[in-house]
Amino acid sequence: xxxxxxxxxxxxxxxxxxxxxxxxxxxxxxxxxxxxxxxxxxxxxxxxxxxxxxxxxxxxxxxxxxxxxxxxxxxxxxxxxxxxxxxxxxxxxxxxxxxxxxxxxxxxxxxxxxxxxxxxxxxxxxxxxxxxxxxxxxxxxxxxxxxxxxxxxxxxxxxxxxxxxxxxxxx
Numbered sequence: 001x002x003x004x005x006x007x008x009x010x011x012x013x014x015x016x017x018x019x020x021x022x023x024x025x026x027x028x029x030x031x032x033x034x035x036x037x038x039x040x041x042x043x044x045x046x047x048x049x050x051x052x053x054x055x056x057x058x059x060x061x062x063x064x065x066x067x068x069x070x071x072x073x074x075x076x077x078x079x080x081x082x083x084x085x086x087x088x089x090x091x092x093x094x095x096x097x098x099x100x101x102x103x104x105x106x107x108x109x110x111x112x113x114x115x116x117x118x119x120x121x122x123x124x125x126x127x128x129x130x131x132x133x134x135x136x137x138x139x140x141x142x143x144x145x146x147x148x149x150x151x152x153x154x155x156x157x158x159x160x161x162x163x164x165x166x167x168x169x170x171x
Contacts (some may be wrong), residue, residue, distance in 0.1 A: 021107040030099050030116035031062035037095040037112035038070035047094065048072060054091035057085055065099055088114065 001007065018105070027033050041047045053072050055064055058079040067074050077091070087098035087106070096108065099116035107113060117163035 013056060016065050018104060019102075019107045019113070021113070029116050030097070031066055033068040033112075033114035034090075034095060034097060037114060038067060038072060038090070038093060041093055041095065041112070042070050044074055048092060049094070050128040052094050053095075055083060056088060058082070059097065060099065063090075 008026050015024040016022065028034070038053065042051065051072050052075050053067050054075045054077050055067060055078045056079045057068055064074050073094075085100060086097050087101040088140075089096050089111075094111045096111055096113045098106070098113045103116055
């Protein structure tokens with residue numbers, strides 16, 4: 001290990017390899033992964049038509065908060081059953097909430113798949129919330145993320161969430 005960030009880079013590489021994604025970038029939690037993915041698609045790529053995202057009526061409370069935080073409106077979709085299982089797409093976007101799914105070769109091309117590694121129903125548990133976003137695209141090379149969650153983009157690796165967010169959000 002050459003420096004403190006090598007372990008993060010190794011985790012990102014292993015997660016990308018396991019999920020079939022081009023890259024993995026670590027973030028601090030799935031909520032921030034969802035926010036950054038939606039923000040990117042809404043403000044950077046301008047890919048979300050009508051500025052509205054379809055969200056299941058039963059979901060983790062932070063999901064609709066991150067949709068709103070990214071400058072979007074919510075259209076609620078009735079959920080079948082009492083609980084969600086597996087990954088679901090935030091429709092009218094390419095963002096997936098994959099907090100309840102973590103399987104080999106799960107990456108869906110041209111999507112952001114946000115994973116979480118904390119909580120009683122997670123498949124790969126770590127002590128701090130982790131998320132992975134999977135997507136084709138280009139991330140600023142100077143962007144750095146560290147710690148336990150990651151974004152799997154075909155974007156360069158990050159070492160600090162704050163520097164990554166500043167670059168990502170052009171701040």
